[in-house]
Amino acid sequence: DVKVTQSSRYLVKRTGEKVFLECVQDMDHENMFWYRQDPGLGLRLIYFSYDVKMKEKGDIPEGYSVSREKKERFSLILESASTNQTSMYLCASSQTRGGRSPLHFGNGTRLTVT
Amino acid sequence: GENVEQHPSTLSVQEGDSAVIKCTYSDSASNYFPWYKQELGKRPQLIIDIRSNVGEKKDQRIAVTLNKTAKHFSLHITETQPEDSAVYFCAASKGNNDMRFGAGTRLTVKP
Numbered sequence: 001d002v003k004v005t006q007s008s009r010y011l012v013k014r015t016g017e018k019v020f021l022e023c024v025q026d027m028d029h030e031n032m033f034w035y036r037q038d039p040g041l042g043l044r045l046i047y048f049s050y051d052v053k054m055k056e057k058g059d060i061p062e063g064y065s066v067s068r069e070k071k072e073r074f075s076l077i078l079e080s081a082s083t084n085q086t087s088m089y090l091c092a093s094s095q096t097r098g099g100r101s102p103l104h105f106g107n108g109t110r111l112t113v114t
Numbered sequence: 115g116e117n118v119e120q121h122p123s124t125l126s127v128q129e130g131d132s133a134v135i136k137c138t139y140s141d142s143a144s145n146y147f148p149w150y151k152q153e154l155g156k157r158p159q160l161i162i163d164i165r166s167n168v169g170e171k172k173d174q175r176i177a178v179t180l181n182k183t184a185k186h187f188s189l190h191i192t193e194t195q196p197e198d199s200a201v202y203f204c205a206a207s208k209g210n211n212d213m214r215f216g217a218g219t220r221l222t223v224k225p
Contacts, residue, residue: 033213040123042203042217043158058212059115090157100146100165103213105157 003027006091006106013113019078021109023091030096032074033103034058034066037088046089049074081113116141118206120216127194128224135219137204138186144206147180147187148213152201161202162189194223 007022025032031050035043035058045058047066055066063085067075074093078085088110092103117140127133139147148163164171164178164187171178175194180187191198201220207213 035215040217042120043205043215045212045214048212056212059214100207102148102160102163103150103158105159107157 004091004093004104004106006089006109008109009107011109011111013078013081013111015082015113017078017081017113019081019111019113021076021078021089021091021111023074023076023106024072025074025093025104026072027093027095027104028071029093029104030071031094032068033092033094034064034074034076035090035092036060037090037108043090046076078111081111083113085111086113087111116144116206116208116212116214118204118214118216120204120219122219123217124220124222126222126224129194129196131194133189133191133194133198133221133223135189135202135204135221136186137188137206137216138184139206139214140185141206141208142182142185143208144185146207146213147178148205148207149176149178149189150203150205150215152203152218154200158203191221194221196223196225199223 004025033048034046049068065077091106095101145166150158152158177190204216
């Protein structure tokens with residue numbers, strides 16, 4: 001069974017702090033994704049990566065960056081956290097290139113920025 | 115980019131009735147359409163998916179239909195049970211490693 005692990009379930013940070021959200025998958029998946037989930041807006045794609053050191057912007061990349069130094073790990077970075085980044089963040093991975101395989105999600109990190 | 119719209123946003127049915135959730139997509143190049151179920155406090159999990167070379171797929175009480183011409187696809191749940199209560203998300207992907215989701219439907223099945 002695929003396991004996608006997000007390092008924190010809950011985080012509380014102050015405005016202006018640099019925040020790191022970590023995600024690790026154990027199935028040698030090529031693709032990894034970061035989504036943000038807000039009520040009434042569904043899951044919005046922030047960034048994705050289809051290979052080590054490769055990254056692509058999603059629909060809402062502003063205020064975020066990512067890092068993929070190893071195949072199994074994909075980090076989301078909030079350079080200077082703001083209150084409008086308070087949200088649930090979901091990491092996901094998938095097996096094949098081409099976007100035609102299902103995503104496997106982590107349990108999510110609920111981030112509160114005060 | 116791809117835009118996925120999902121309706122209704124909330125749906126309440128009596129146990130044993132059927133539930134239908136509909137989604138439309140904007141990019142005719144999309145060719146993969148999964149559905150995810152998210153129970154309260156849990157991660158989204160795939161329940162069924164369909165590829166663009168198929169018009170319908172069924173798995174026990176769950177079925178998905180796809181109309182490529184109209185660019186819409188639907189989830190059908192028959193004989194609903196209280197454990198079907200959850201938020202359901204549709205998604206569309208056109209094979210370039212990005213998947214776009216609808217806003218979600220909160221389904222409540224009343225015993």
